[in-house]
Amino acid sequence: METIQIQTESKEYPVFVGEGCRNELPVFLTNHFPDLTRILIITDETVAKLHLDTLLQVLKPWEPIIFTAPPGEKAKTFEVYYDALTTALASRLDRKSVVLSFGGGAVGDLTGFVAASFMRGIPFIQVPTTILAHDSAVGGKVAINHPLGKNMIGAFYQPEAVFYDLELLNTLPIHEIRSGFAEVIKHALIADPHFYDWLRLNIHNLNAITKEQLSGSLVQGIKIKNKFVSQDEKETGIRAFLNLGHTLGHAIEAEMGYGNFTHGEAVMIGTIFALKLSNNLLGLSFNISEFIDWVTELGYETTVPKQLSFESLIAKMRQDKKSVGDAIRFVLLEQVGHPLLQEVSEEVLWQELTRF
Numbered sequence: 001m002e003t004i005q006i007q008t009e010s011k012e013y014p015v016f017v018g019e020g021c022r023n024e025l026p027v028f029l030t031n032h033f034p035d036l037t038r039i040l041i042i043t044d045e046t047v048a049k050l051h052l053d054t055l056l057q058v059l060k061p062w063e064p065i066i067f068t069a070p071p072g073e074k075a076k077t078f079e080v081y082y083d084a085l086t087t088a089l090a091s092r093l094d095r096k097s098v099v100l101s102f103g104g105g106a107v108g109d110l111t112g113f114v115a116a117s118f119m120r121g122i123p124f125i126q127v128p129t130t131i132l133a134h135d136s137a138v139g140g141k142v143a144i145n146h147p148l149g150k151n152m153i154g155a156f157y158q159p160e161a162v163f164y165d166l167e168l169l170n171t172l173p174i175h176e177i178r179s180g181f182a183e184v185i186k187h188a189l190i191a192d193p194h195f196y197d198w199l200r201l202n203i204h205n206l207n208a209i210t211k212e213q214l215s216g217s218l219v220q221g222i223k224i225k226n227k228f229v230s231q232d233e234k235e236t237g238i239r240a241f242l243n244l245g246h247t248l249g250h251a252i253e254a255e256m257g258y259g260n261f262t263h264g265e266a267v268m269i270g271t272i273f274a275l276k277l278s279n280n281l282l283g284l285s286f287n288i289s290e291f292i293d294w295v296t297e298l299g300y301e302t303t304v305p306k307q308l309s310f311e312s313l314i315a316k317m318r319q320d321k322k323s324v325g326d327a328i329r330f331v332l333l334e335q336v337g338h339p340l341l342q343e344v345s346e347e348v349l350w351q352e353l354t355r356f
């Protein structure tokens with residue numbers, strides 16, 4: 001088992017990564033929460049069916065309360081958030097209780113926001129079950145969606161610990177592996193040219209990725225995320241670089257209807273778009289066609305879905321959290337490993353979308 005220590009301004013906490021690391025939960029709970037009253041597990045229907053028994057075996061002495069959300073982005077609605085809070089209240093959670101997220105990024109984002117807002121904040125622990133969650137379970141961005149924009153209602157609220165048990169990833173379908181791996185590629189592009197080259201040379205089939213390749217990629221992704229989050233917890237500066245591919249990616253997710261396009265697959269299209277902008281506006285010399293060939297081999301879509309209009313995508317991008325006034329800002333690359341945040345005019349966006 002590997003431990004990565006996350007050090008933010010508001011909290012320091014461990015991320016345990018390894019097969020079977022869920023078994024360390026009881027010792028952690030006993031040591032860190034001697035007065036623990038109740039545990040509320042927030043999960044989703046799919047994860048509950050596949051893995052909840054395994055977790056309950058470990059947490060048996062605490063007789064946890066369970067709230068089961070619908071799978072995927074449907075977990076990140078105001079209604080589900082409200083229902084989860086109702087369960088917390090009806091089950092008489094108090095400030096000595098712990099909320100535990102058991103699922104992917106959607107469940108994690110929901111759970112974190114429940115924990116952040118219940119009684120103005122009670123502790124929470126992340127037990128992620130997707131590849132994507134190497135990103136979402138770390139760093140404390142918690143949120144639900146609004147029809148007008150992704151993750152628009154939320155908080156910065158760090159977990160007490162992350163138990164990333166890689167055994168739980170074995171049941172992921174290929175499109176979720178692909179979605180999660182897009183954030184691994186993003187982490188490499190913004191921070192680590194050697195890691196990026198290694199990925200491009202070694203990863204050609206996401207169905208056949210070895211355990212060592214996967215755990216190595218996830219650990220490296222978490223370390224890169226930590227580098228940004230530890231210096232800029234609340235995204236006043238460099239944390240925004242973790243948003244490479246997300247300006248267009250979030251607009252695609254919202255316009256397609258949340259859950260109809262996976263987060264990572266939308267981010268990959270957004271990343272290709274940002275790389276093209278970087279080549280055209282910053283003189284980045286990046287071989288886009290080679291990149292597109294590689295990610296096509298991995299099964300990613302590489303263009304904006306035909307049914308989406310540029311007007312509506314640009315309107316959504318205007319509402320992105322990185323926008324200042326009406327100015328849309330993109331994370332671009334000067335080089336692999338050297339990101340920057342740059343305003344891109346709507347006129348340029350329109351031109352680039354037209355030839356994308």
Ligand SMILES: NC(=O)c1ccc[n+]([C@@H]2O[C@H](COP(=O)([O-])OP(=O)(O)OC[C@H]3O[C@@H](n4cnc5c(N)ncnc54)[C@H](O)[C@@H]3O)[C@@H](O)[C@H]2O)c1
Nearest residue numbers: 046071072104105106107129130132136141168171172263
């Ligand atoms: N907070 C952050 O920093 C951050 C970072 C990246 C993404 N996100 C958010 O995370 C979400 C996407 O994350 P995700 O893809 O993990 O989300 P998810 O929770 O929607 O999981 C994806 C799907 O996989 C299923 N699933 C989960 N674990 C499984 C398992 N072990 N086996 C089989 N199926 C399983 C889920 O039921 C769901 O249908 C988005 O809402 C995105 O905005 C947040």
Ligand SMILES: O=C(O)C(=O)C[C@@H](O)[C@H](O)[C@H](O)COP(=O)(O)O
Nearest residue numbers: 135139141150151239242243246321
């Ligand atoms: O942690 C961050 O910061 C990120 O930007 C990570 C992203 O992968 C993630 O999708 C995040 O939820 C996006 O944040 P948002 O502020 O653009 O909603």
Ligand SMILES: [Zn+2]
Nearest residue numbers: 183246263267
């Ligand atoms: Zn993301």
